[in-house]
Amino acid sequence: MLRIAVQAKGRLFEETMALLEESDIKLSSSKRTLLVQSTNFPVEVLFLRDDDIPQSVATGVADIGIVGENEYVEKEEDAVIIKRLGFSKCRLSLAIPKDIDYPGLQWFDNKKIATSYPVILKKHMQANGIKAEVHVITGSVEVAPGIGLADAIFDIVSSGSTLVSNRLKEVEVIMKSEALLIANKELSEEKKEVLNELLFRMDAVKTAEDKKYVLMNAPKEKLNEIIDVLPGMKSPTVMPLAQEGWCSVHTVLDEKRFWEIIGKLKALGAEGILVLPIEKMIL
Ligand SMILES: Nc1ncnc2c1ncn2[C@@H]1O[C@H](COP(=O)(O)OP(=O)(O)OP(=O)(O)O)[C@@H](O)[C@H]1O
Ligand SMILES: O=P(O)(O)OC[C@H]1O[C@H](OP(=O)(O)OP(=O)(O)O)[C@H](O)[C@@H]1O
Numbered sequence: 159m160l161r162i163a164v165q166a167k168g169r170l171f172e173e174t175m176a177l178l179e180e181s182d183i184k185l186s187s188s189k190r191t192l193l194v195q196s197t198n199f200p201v202e203v204l205f206l207r208d209d210d211i212p213q214s215v216a217t218g219v220a221d222i223g224i225v226g227e228n229e230y231v232e233k234e235e236d237a238v239i240i241k242r243l244g245f246s247k248c249r250l251s252l253a254i255p256k257d258i259d260y261p262g263l264q265w266f267d268n269k270k271i272a273t274s275y276p277v278i279l280k281k282h283m284q285a286n287g288i289k290a291e292v293h294v295i296t297g298s299v300e301v302a303p304g305i306g307l308a309d310a311i312f313d314i315v316s317s318g319s320t321l322v323s324n325r326l327k328e329v330e331v332i333m334k335s336e337a338l339l340i341a342n343k344e345l346s347e348e349k350k351e352v353l354n355e356l357l358f359r360m361d362a363v364k365t366a367e368d369k370k371y372v373l374m375n376a377p378k379e380k381l382n383e384i385i386d387v388l389p390g391m392k393s394p395t396v397m398p399l400a401q402e403g404w405c406s407v408h409t410v411l412d413e414k415r416f417w418e419i420i421g422k423l424k425a426l427g428a429e430g431i432l433v434l435p436i437e438k439m440i441l
């Protein structure tokens with residue numbers, strides 16, 4: 159049985175649960191108890207605060223965990239990164255009151271900075287020879303300058319709207335972060351096998367995520383030109399239609415180039431284009 163530590167509630171929770179669900183890991187209880195077994199796969203899910211996930215994985219309380227990179231780097235626990243998961247993307251930044259002119263990092267010399275990430279902050283300041291006072295608070299960091307608790311903050315930024323509503327501006331990005339799958343360093347062979355199967359399933363979900371299955375009717379005389387604009391995995395499937403001179407073309411398209419390719423297909427006379435989501439893709 160492989161034990162996975164995940165965030166019980168918060169910014170990581172929904173996408174973590176969606177990833178497990180799309181990997182066909184069914185959980186026995188919809189009520190959230192601390193530890194829930196899967197009914198169809200040899201894993202159990204341990205729900206924790208995200209701060210506690212790196213340590214629980216490093217000590218072997220859990221075998222693997224899903225946690226923000228910021229939290230993983232801050233905690234300096236001895237666990238290994240297995241996979242970058244690409245969700246909960248954000249950055250850790252320094253921000254100061256918006257009306258202050260910012261001359262560069264030296265501004266922070268002898269200033270008081272509020273943060274929940276003292277380790278990352280102190281390392282960065284030390285590496286740049288800046289002596290700042292670090293004031294640790296665990297939440298609502300952005301209000302600190304407004305209430306006179308600190309001169310500046312070092313915290314998570316995504317859209318930047320929390321900074322704006324607290325009259326702050328982002329002046330330095332110190333690190334970028336996304337959700338990570340981390341693992342204990344000494345998993346048994348049995349657990350490694352379960353982990354490999356889980357990774358195989360997660361890859362199939364991730365690969366499918368930015369792809370679409372596309373079907374269209376194409377005039378036969380334009381078929382070669384249409385095939386030329388389709389990247390596909392190998393080559394498209396082409397099937398005859400009852401109507402003379404037409405065929406049906408099926409292929410897989412990358413979401414990034416989707417509109418560009420669809421435009422070319424329409425120009426070549428493709429009709430009745432259907433676009434379907436792909437649940438899983440095994441290459
Ligand atoms: N606005 C955001 N946009 C994207 N990702 C974010 C955002 N805020 C936080 N994250 C990421 O999600 C993680 C969890 O954020 P959350 O705010 O839920 O943490 P928390 O309040 O410390 O939760 P917990 O109760 O588990 O300790 C962060 O460590 C970060 O990696
Ligand atoms: O740049 P933005 O898009 O505004 O996001 C940044 C905010 O998001 C997170 O807090 P969250 O909203 O998760 O609430 P919390 O403070 O309760 O963790 C984070 O702590 C920042 O405060």
Ligand SMILES: [Mg+2]
Nearest residue numbers: 207208209210
């Ligand atoms: Mg936390």
